[in-house]
Amino acid sequence: MHSPDSLYQQLQKIGTSPALTVYGEDRIELSGKVLANHIAKIANFLVDEVELEPGSRVVLDLPLHWKTFAWALAALVAGGNVVVGREKIADAEPGTVVVTSRPHGIELDSGDTVVALPLGSLALSWAGELDPGVYDGAADVMSFPDSLLFSGLGDESNASFYANAVPHVPQGRIGLVSPSVIEAISVGYSTLSSGNSLVIVGATSTADSIFATEHAESFTPPVRI
Known part of the structure; x- marks a missing residue:
């Protein structure tokens, strides 16, 4: 298995070639270099600012999005145990970091951390007020x-x-067509670790046409997760 560190290094080798392309409201494409830069910034933030302990839980309360993908890989690089879904917050362990696009009303124990992540691709900060102690994920x-x-x-x-x-x-x-967040992270981890690239589209009848344009091979996980 490729380690998170080696995945990060592989993204740097991919360089300016596409690594992740996501079709949603817009088409977003990140090169290996750009995705590696996002991962480094987030991982440095988690280790230096949030003081994430190796092996601590990172809960992603986020939809399928390129930022979700970047935060998942960054949390793994930073040594976090990444779990997906808002329901995972309730059974969070001490020292948990919750990354969410819905930060208001989350109650955690002392020592836990909430990061509010704006999902606008060009968002430079969270729009509106945040509760005291909540980090702005942008x-x-x-x-x-x-x-x-x-x-x-x-x-x-x-x-x-x-x-x-x-x-x-x-x-x-x-x-991938309309994968779950876990499927996207998992397939992406395997694909990027091998120096290849990933294209994700939502539910659409034009997926085959998109994949033909992107020169991508459609893949359906044998077991949905």
């Missing part, structure tokens, strides 16, 4: 370096779950 991350300030923390993560959750991911540029 503005508070922006100032961190876009290269990693540490290495080796990913070994404490649950990356093996995502690396193995979807078996038999083919090589090459892979296309």
Whole structure:
């Protein structure tokens, strides 16, 4: 299995070639270099500012989105155990970090952390007031370096779950239609670790046409998760 650190290094090798393309309201494409920069900023923020402990839980209360993907990979690089879904907040362990697009009304124990993530691709900060102690997942991350300030923390993560959750991911540029967040992270982990790229589209009758344009092979996970 490729470690989160080696995945990050592989993205740097992909460089200016496409790594992740997402079709939603707009088409968003991130090169390997750009995605690696996002991952580094977020991981540095989690380690230096939030003081995420290796092996601590990171709950993603987020929809399918390129930012969800970036935060998931960054949390793994930072040594976090990434879990998906708002229902996971209730059974959060001490020291949990919750990354959410719906931050209001979340009650956590002392020592836990909430990060409010605006989902606008060009959003520079959260629009509106945040509760005291809640981090802004755009503005508070922006100032961190876009290269990693540490290495080796990913070994404490649950990356093996995502690396193995979807078996038999083919090589090459892979296309997914309306995957779950876990499926997207899992297929993306395997694909990017191998130096390949991922295209994600929502439920649409034009998926085959999009994949043909993107030169991507459509892939359906054998078991939906």
